[in-house]
Amino acid sequence: MIRFILRRLAQAVPTLLAVVTVSFFLMRLAPGGPFDLERPLAPAAMENLRRVYGLDRPLIVQFGSYLAALAHGDLGPSFSFRDMSVLDLIARGLPVSATLGALALVLSAILGIGLGTVAALRRGGAVDRLLGLGAALSLSLPSFVVAPLLQIAFGLSLRWLPVSGWDGGAPSHLVLPVVTLALPQVGALARLTRASLAEVLRTQPVQTMRSLGLPPSRITRHALRGALLPVAAYLGPLAAALLTGSVVVETIFGLPGIGRYFVEGALNRDYTLVMGTVLLVAGLVIALNLAADLACAWLDPRLRVAA
């Protein structure tokens, strides 16, 4: 087990290196720089700024020094947020994104797996069809349509919840963004659970349990354990996507999360901030995929041998 985890972590290093390299050179190839303002700076000032941030050195030297700093866990200073390092910004944004993402993940997992199980148990019936339609609808409702509608309905008309803002993570500020984030995932998870559970319910062991007269609730519990395998595999990348913040939801609800720092960083050519956020997301994707694989191995002993 330990060896499996270590091997996976070792495999992550080249992937992360690829992420760093691609995003570094992609940004430097792009036209524009971090100090291009509406009114151009005096050449001497520009010269000084570039020297302070080390942008006057050859590209390959800059890349080398970035990697060297990275090896010490230093993501460098932010170019657009003065006096802030990228680590400071991540320390500020990550709790926001992670809180939202974790809540949305729990909400969508409970609802999605629950509804998917109901649909699979009543396969072909009216409930199943209704849930199928609901799942397709939830997958097709873009968050940038749902979010303004929720804001209008619960924020402006009913005045139950604040329209936007973070306010230190007050619960009332979390409701609308979490619902917006979770909604499409409920549909996706319900679909996945239904398909997988329906498959398992057709297999020999389940038929045998039925013929032995086991109560349906116990059969469902056994079947669900096997059926959750693809769901667990899907939850890994999903968790990474949710935890690192949905760019749109953070933009619409005015939340200071990672997704917004990333977009602002990209627009301002804040090289280090963009690299930092991309690297963080990539790292989380890898870590959570690994966690999902471990969960699969726990659910299905056969996978442990292969690993």
Place this chain on the structure above:
Amino acid sequence: MSARLPLVGRGRRTFHRLARERVAIVCLAVLALIALTCLFGPGLTGHEPERTYPDLRRLPAGIAAQPDADHLRPALERLAFRMRVRLDDVSREGDALRLTLGSDSGIDRRSLVYLPRSDLFGEPRVVADAESGKRLVVSVPVRHLRFPLGTDVHGRDLLTRCLVAGRISLLIGLTATLVALLIGVGYGASAGFLGGGVDAAMMRLVDVLYALPFVFFVILLLVFFRASLVLMLVAIGAVEWLDMARIVRAQTLSLRERDFVRAARALGLGAPRIIRRHIVPNTLGPVAVAATLLVPRVILLESFLSFLGLGVQEPQTSWGVLIAEGARAIESAPHMLAAPAAFLIATLVALNLLGDALADALDPRAE
């Protein structure tokens, strides 16, 4: 030896099963309707997508002919100001208005050209001229403009804009899916057929690519290199081929041990030919399902990028662009969000349900 025969049989059975599903038929009909209206509709609405009617901004959806009484009076007053005349009297005569204009310094008849130029009126006809040109009675026909879905903040017809936007959204959905399809099928079939070390190396690359935060890369590309339609197509296609490659590879692995593939190999056919003629046609079932479900994802991704202002740029427009405009004007003109959102959601729901139905119809175990 023909590898196509089983496909034909399965294809026909799939089609019959699909035809029995009412949901699938309805979805196909909805999609065909949306595609056709987007293709031919903009020519039939009577408005150019870019044409602005400054006097008719933010009209709500409705079938009544415009300009209505509420908009007529303020529009006339603005015109009179521009023509430097007084609006002494307005009376309605059927489809025309009888205007009595007055001016102490005499009316320049050339200024009447402002009336037809405003888009709301036809050619004016002078009925009477009194007090040596200081009083003019003019009969001017009122035009009948129709805006079934209302107008936007610039007074452009929303229906026409939704349809024109639909062309772009659907075009991107289909072409980007095609790009993903070509890369994914080619890559997956090659990996699966060649097998061994080549397969392991190729799929290892796919695993690595899976771990990359791709949406972030697409955003980076679009921010740095000026968003353009072609760049977006390439970026989305390049992101979405991974699933397709995995599906095709899994199919190919089982196909390559089948007798007809062995026979082809025994006859000395080269790998490219076998892949093209025997492997790929037999993977089309699952690929069709994946592609049907990929189109709505791509359309959604495009709208998402356009919503952030990174996708389709003015003067071109897409549903995502229109939804972004609508979200900004949601308090004063909610129909501006509702109209493009309805088009987008109808398309996505139809595609998603169609993909499900197709998957069910292709499922060999379904009774």
